[in-house]
Amino acid sequence: MVDQVHKEFRKRDLLYSGALWLLSLIIPDPQLHYRREYQLRRRDLFYLLTILLLPLIWNDAHFHHLMVLAGIHGILALGLTLFLGYAGQISLGHAAFFGIGSYTTAILTTRYDISSFLAFWASGLTASFFAYLIGRPILKLKGYFLALATLGFGEIFLVLVRESPHLTGGVIGIFDIPFFSIAGFIFDTYLRQYYLIWGVLIGLVLFSKNLIRSKMGRAFLAVAASEDGASAVGIDVNGIKLGVFVMGAAFAGLAGSLFASVMSTANPDIFSLNLSVLIVMMVILGGMGNLYGPIAGAVFLTWLIDGLSRYQEYSLPIYGVILILLLIFFPDGIGTRLRVRLIYLISYWGRKRRREKVEL
Amino acid sequence: MIFLSVEEIVKNYDGVGALNRISLQVRKGTVKGLMGPNGAGKSTLFHLISGMERPDSGRIRFKEREITGLRSHEISRLGVGRTFQTLQVWGNMTVVENVLTGMHTRIKGDLLSSGLYLPWIKKSEETAMKEAKEILERLGLFGRWKWFASQLSYGEQRRLEIARALAAKPELLLLDEPAAGLTYPEAKQLAETFSRLKESGFTLLLIEHHMGMVMEIADEVAVLNNGELLAEGPPDVVKNDPGVIEAYMIRK
The missing domain is CATH 3.40.50.300 (P-loop containing nucleotide triphosphate hydrolases)
Structure with missing residues (x-):
């Protein structure tokens, strides 16, 4: 009886398959960790065109500025998702590497007149150098202890920045950092900055995508799932953890450099624990073990914070409620689960109606 | 000896x-x-x-x-x-990825060159893939190579672990x-x-x-x-x- 109902053609099947097709345009496939032959999909084209055309269609300075921030958060979340989402380690001090990147650029460009393009790469290197120094001792810790150690590192960084005014300008920070420029082209409008940031983000996404589809990406996942299993096949567990940590810090350093040259200022309030937690939230909301999800999470949270800033006094409770709801309904993150949930939901609606019909 | x-x-x-x-x-x-x-x-x-x-x-x-x-x-x-x-x-990976991870030390690549996907990485990954499928064939798991390892039955997971060790x-x-x-x-x-x-x-x-x-x-x-x-x-x-x-x- 039920089987017969299944085989029956109904008009709403058209609707479901149409909806699924639309979704498949937007939501990425479950990502594979080996290489397949490259083919440009409609989906990739859709993403690229959206990123390219969105600021032109929605031509508004506030929107551009918001998307610049979202892009910077996206780079941060991408770096952390390699560490948190793939290698399964927690870090609550990611904002410190963002800060190190920012201050490197700020100091190099304002005091030593080094071009912002060179400072950009130097920031990434400095952040990863510090990550190497910090990571070597603390990455032996696991779970909560690692979270506490990285949190401590973040706080120590803040104290050092505030207490060394000669180097970092102390509480006031550093001003008048020149805009990012390549070969005389200055990124001084929000629109130009938008293309700069999202261009860098796309480059880093491609890099990470190659990485997770190679032996390194598989090693990250192996370390997350079972360290004993990983070391039994010859994976240097500590080496992999350190490598991912350094890589994530390098991404954060690059993001920090872009932030400094876009905002023209660097001051310690930005790089607090709030930002670290925010980045972790972006990764968790976006989806663990997923590259696009954290970027979506970054855009979403940046918008949410901006939207709530109008209702200053209620912003914290609203923020909390939204996050809790999201974590209840999307525990694995939006990006990873949305596809599965929607397919499930659609099939559930179908089944429910059919069941009601049968019972009548 | x-x-x-x-x-x-x-x-x-x-x-x-x-x-x-x-x-x-x-x-x-x-x-x-x-x-x-x-x-x-x-x-x-x-x-x-x-x-x-x-x-x-x-x-x-x-x-x-x-x-x-x-x-x-x-x-x-x-x-x-x-x-x-x-x-x-590793339940978070597919069967073939598990075996590929077993070959970790024999595949070329590091954080930088894998990220840039340099030509020798491509070659090394492709031969590894071929070999992984052969190993799965030998242990009778080839029909499941695209499945997640967590979806396999207990006996199949045991065999997968041996396949991974052999890799x-x-x-x-x-x-x-x-x-x-x-x-x-x-x-x-x-x-x-x-x-x-x-x-x-x-x-x-x-x-x-x-x-x-x-x-x-x-x-x-x-x-x-x-x-x-x-x-x-x-x-x-x-x-x-x-x-x-x-x-x-x-x-x-």
Whole structure:
């Protein structure tokens, strides 16, 4: 009886398959960790065109500025998702590497007149150098202890920045950092900055995508799932953890450099624990073990914070409620689960109606 | 030729003796069975050989080289593969990815060149993929290569773990109760796999409770009890050893 109902053609099947097709345009496939032959999909084209055309269609300075921030958060979340989402380690001090990147650029460009393009790469290197120094001792810790150690590192960084005014300008920070420029082209409008940031983000996404589809990406996942299993096949567990940590810090350093040259200022309030937690939230909301999800999470949270800033006094409770709801309904993150949930939901609606019909 | 030799090894956990002056030898190209009641120290011995834990005293040599105190990934790179009593397959990856990860040390790549996807990475990854599929074919898992490892049945996960260990091309394979929880036909199939492995030149050290299986494929059997070596020798001799019979088979 039920089987017969299944085989029956109904008009709403058209609707479901149409909806699924639309979704498949937007939501990425479950990502594979080996290489397949490259083919440009409609989906990739859709993403690229959206990123390219969105600021032109929605031509508004506030929107551009918001998307610049979202892009910077996206780079941060991408770096952390390699560490948190793939290698399964927690870090609550990611904002410190963002800060190190920012201050490197700020100091190099304002005091030593080094071009912002060179400072950009130097920031990434400095952040990863510090990550190497910090990571070597603390990455032996696991779970909560690692979270506490990285949190401590973040706080120590803040104290050092505030207490060394000669180097970092102390509480006031550093001003008048020149805009990012390549070969005389200055990124001084929000629109130009938008293309700069999202261009860098796309480059880093491609890099990470190659990485997770190679032996390194598989090693990250192996370390997350079972360290004993990983070391039994010859994976240097500590080496992999350190490598991912350094890589994530390098991404954060690059993001920090872009932030400094876009905002023209660097001051310690930005790089607090709030930002670290925010980045972790972006990764968790976006989806663990997923590259696009954290970027979506970054855009979403940046918008949410901006939207709530109008209702200053209620912003914290609203923020909390939204996050809790999201974590209840999307525990694995939006990006990873949305596809599965929607397919499930659609099939559930179908089944429910059919069941009601049968019972009548 | 003595391939692996364990000399006078001692291991205590907070004063509880797990292994007391155990000495064992495994010759190249043979299958050695390791038996004993629960808590006899078999798995502890495996942990010590594979470097997951360190012995309190004593030495372990592999191919004339001392490996005591090396870290487990270093020992694995020297050619010692192992499986676990409690399954350690990676459920967050597909079956073929599990096997590819087993080849980790044989695939080229590091954080930078893999990220940039330089030409030699591509070549190395492609040959690895071909080889991974061959290994899966050999262990009868090819039909499932796209599945997530967590979707496999228990017996299939056991075989996947062996496939992963084989992918690292080990010379010595430590198998910790590979037939635990398997049905009779599955265990029989596994025994056939092991005899094929032995023919193709692998050296196996095998912890097993299935008496029939051990007697069938092992060239030599060692029996542990309460951290002591009770008997060692060909299966027929050990089977009839009065000490073994008392300690292991009929304990009243």
